[in-house]
Amino acid sequence: MKVAIVGGTGYGAVELLRFLYNHPHVTVSKIISHSNSGTPFSDVYPHLVNVIDLEMESLDISQLAEEVDLVFFATPSNVSKNYIPGLIDRGVKVIDLSGDFRLRNGKEYEKYYGEEMASSEYIGKAVYGLSEINKNEIANATLVANPGCYPTATTLGLIPVIANNLVNYHSIIIDAKTGTTGAGRSLSQGFHFSEMQENFRAYQLGVHKHIPEIEQVLAGSAKEAVQVSFTPHVVPMTRGIMSTIYVDLKEKQSTKQLLELYKEFYKDKPFVRIREEGIIPQTKEVYGSNFCDIGLYADERTGKLIIISVIDNLVKGASGQAIQNMNIMNGWDETTGINQLPIYP
Ligand SMILES: NC(=O)C1=CN([C@@H]2O[C@H](COP(=O)(O)OP(=O)(O)OC[C@H]3O[C@@H](n4cnc5c(N)ncnc54)[C@H](OP(=O)(O)O)[C@@H]3O)[C@@H](O)[C@H]2O)C=CC1
Numbered sequence: 001m002k003v004a005i006v007g008g009t010g011y012g013a014v015e016l017l018r019f020l021y022n023h024p025h026v027t028v029s030k031i032i033s034h035s036n037s038g039t040p041f042s043d044v045y046p047h048l049v050n051v052i053d054l055e056m057e058s059l060d061i062s063q064l065a066e067e068v069d070l071v072f073f074a075t076p077s078n079v080s081k082n083y084i085p086g087l088i089d090r091g092v093k094v095i096d097l098s099g100d101f102r103l104r105n106g107k108e109y110e111k112y113y114g115e116e117m118a119s120s121e122y123i124g125k126a127v128y129g130l131s132e133i134n135k136n137e138i139a140n141a142t143l144v145a146n147p148g149c150y151p152t153a154t155t156l157g158l159i160p161v162i163a164n165n166l167v168n169y170h171s172i173i174i175d176a177k178t179g180t181t182g183a184g185r186s187l188s189q190g191f192h193f194s195e196m197q198e199n200f201r202a203y204q205l206g207v208h209k210h211i212p213e214i215e216q217v218l219a220g221s222a223k224e225a226v227q228v229s230f231t232p233h234v235v236p237m238t239r240g241i242m243s244t245i246y247v248d249l250k251e252k253q254s255t256k257q258l259l260e261l262y263k264e265f266y267k268d269k270p271f272v273r274i275r276e277e278g279i280i281p282q283t284k285e286v287y288g289s290n291f292c293d294i295g296l297y298a299d300e301r302t303g304k305l306i307i308i309s310v311i312d313n314l315v316k317g318a319s320g321q322a323i324q325n326m327n328i329m330n331g332w333d334e335t336t337g338i339n340q341l342p343i344y345p
């Protein structure tokens with residue numbers, strides 16, 4: 001199958017290429033770049049010289065539709081919504097790594113993304129690509145809205161207790177940390193070495209675009225509205241997300257009981273690993289891999305459950321999950337091309 005990547009010089013794109021290079025059923029035949037068309041890809045990423053030397057091209061939707069079967073968009077917010085309808089109308093499948101097609105509510109989209117949402121016709125066609133939860137819908141999708149990185153770690157950590165009605169839906173506190181690649185490759189002052197190194201900061205309190213996304217996904221499991229307090233932080237590491245989640249248990253439960261419930265919930269899900277009692281997952285343990293590792297502690301003293309969920313933001317949080325979704329859409333084993341071990345140490 002032939003695929004194209006739009007947003008060619010970004011981190012999402014180069015991470016897609018790392019996995020697709022070894023994918024047995026896929027050839028990347030086009031890399032689209034609005035800033036570097038005409039430039040060989042390896043001029044921008046010299047670590048791929050003699051491996052990926054495709055010349056990047058500018059975006060031409062009708063030409064793209066004639067030449068490829070599926071397109072990955074790894075572009076910033078408010079870009080893909082202008083192009084994806086043209087591809088869908090021409091019968092091309094699309095996986096969008098950005099947030100343009102994730103939310104259902106136009107008012108919320110406008111509030112958190114600052115622009116009008118894509119037309120409801122195409123929002124209606126989009127399937128939210130949380131692979132472990134929406135596999136059947138993804139299998140039949142033409143357009144997959146790949147989840148955000150924080151929502152992936154957070155909702156995989158919470159859904160087992162939400163779906164089983166074990167926690168209070170209005171007392172959820174999410175304290176999440178990400179590495180700097182979460183902000184993409186473009187430069188900004190706060191990400192300079194001298195401002196980032198030996199620093200640790202919270203940002204976008206109450207206004208982060210992942211608040212409505214997390215609430216939308218959790219409400220789908222709870223079958224009622226869910227509210228979360230979400231505080232993202234950026235820490236001086238390249239990759240990784242740790243989402244530390246605090247919820248009030250409705251009734252007393254032991255860590256052991258809850259771990260059994262999580263293991264059962266994710267028993268056929270190759271990329272979700274539940275840790276044993278007393279073992280807390282670390283970001284380095286999933287680095288470069290598509291795993292989401294989850295550890296639990298039921299604090300019987302306070303009645304709170306503490307959930308620790310870690311992913312690599314560029315893999316399970318973006319490109320790895322996008323390829324997992326492509327595999328599901330095509331009826332291939334969902335681990336094809338992404339069954340790589342974490343890089344350790
Ligand atoms: N980084 C992460 O951890 C995660 C990222 N995402 C999402 O995936 C998407 C890509 O992220 P990432 O690769 O990290 O971001 P980057 O900033 O690294 O790359 C985005 C690329 O999009 C292209 N681009 C930028 N502006 C425009 C524009 N106005 N029109 C068309 N193309 C443009 C550029 O490539 P070129 O000039 O070559 O076209 C740019 O390099 C984003 O929506 C991001 O939010 C989702 C989950 C996690």
Ligand SMILES: CC(=O)N[C@@H](CCC(=O)OP(=O)(O)O)C(=O)O
Pocket residue numbers: 077097098099147148149150178179180181182183209210232234
């Ligand atoms: C450090 C940093 O800025 N991280 C990004 C990660 C979000 C992201 O990339 O996700 P989307 O796909 O929803 O845009 C942020 O907080 O916006």
